[in-house]
Amino acid sequence: MSHAKVRVLVAKPGLDSHDRGAKVVARAYRDAGLEVVYTGLHQTPEEIAEAAVQEDVDVAALSILSGAHLTLVPEVVNRLRAKGADDVLILVGGIIPDEDVPALKEAGAAGVFGPGANLDEIVEFTLANLRRRGA
């Protein structure tokens, strides 16, 4: 019998000075029964992509407050693709102006969640949009 668990990487690319939001989201995922790998502050896109590969996560949730999302998100997506991990669902949270959302989606983010996002909604969206992966 298979006991698959959904695994999520919660990562903070860039130079943000705090991670309260990321921790709140990590906890919401845990409380929904998901396994959350949390990697802490100041991660480079390469570190995030490598962690996503090693941890074989279904989802990479990137929390960005610094305003550098238009650079960081495509960078993470590119690194993941280069490693063959293009089946990871990419989510972005943090302080993201509405006008940047289309560009992030264009870059590969499946969902973008601003400061007012509801935690249940984030978890629901995540579970509804998982991509099936083969061995």
Place this chain on the structure above:
Amino acid sequence: MDLVDRLLDGDRRALARAITLTENEDPLAGDLAAAVFPHTGRARTLGVTGPPGVGKSTVVDGLVHLERATGRRVGVVAVDPTSPFSGGAILGDRIRMRRGASDPGVFIRSLATRGHLGGLSWHTGSVVRLLDAAGFDTILIETVGAGQAEVEIMRYAVTTIVILVPGLGDEVQAIKAGILEIADILVVNKADREGADGLVRELEATLELGAGSAASWKPPVLKTVATADRGLDAVLAAAHDHYLYLESSGSLQARLERELNAEVRGLVRDLAGRAALDWARSAGAWDSALSEVLARRTDPRSAAAGLVTRFLGRVQRKSRP
């Protein structure tokens, strides 16, 4: 199996995927374990355990760094607890393992306990074998924050490092009966804090009481400040000495035989039990036996013995020519 070839070839995604299949008890996991087994037994395993907050992950990060400096490839298995309420987990060991984060000679995998007690995950042994087959020379296994009962690490790690810090107070008394006994190396981390020397003396005195013959291994007590990389080279040197001691005394081979013996025995019990249960359920014998127990006409042990006897009788009839 393509996945196995890729894993043996050092493909990191294949290794990561194989670990997931193993953890999920996927139907493919058995074949996978069988295919990699001939390629295992080469890696050296080091266990790192101790109470919560003593700096286990930071010590692991430092040991990875030192091992990499000698050119050895390092795998890390870091275990964190699963929430008993939601079944979810937050795996945070990577926060302190930054130096190996983008090094192709390092592979770190976080595992949740998924309900297993003992300080590790159900599948720790299998995951270690996958890393071994993928060519990692040293495999570090970090347990959940552990105290008295979480001694399972000694099954999977050839050398067990137990970490304590000054200021644990009475907790050290409790630990003396538990994880202290399994230590091959004792580390007093955060040794720049007050009370470090006192703790070292206390641990040395405790070890003195339990000391075996002159020829047996005496666990050293070493001081470290892992956040500043102080003292970790001595820890690694002690681990090396311990390995040489096990090898030269013949204990390494004896230990391996003991563990494999125990593993096969455990699996025979498990598989035989499952076969008996599957038969009892499908033959309807299960429901009738259980209702006898619920009515208190038969005790649980007699009911189980009855089922096993009938199952074995059936197996014998089937195997007759």
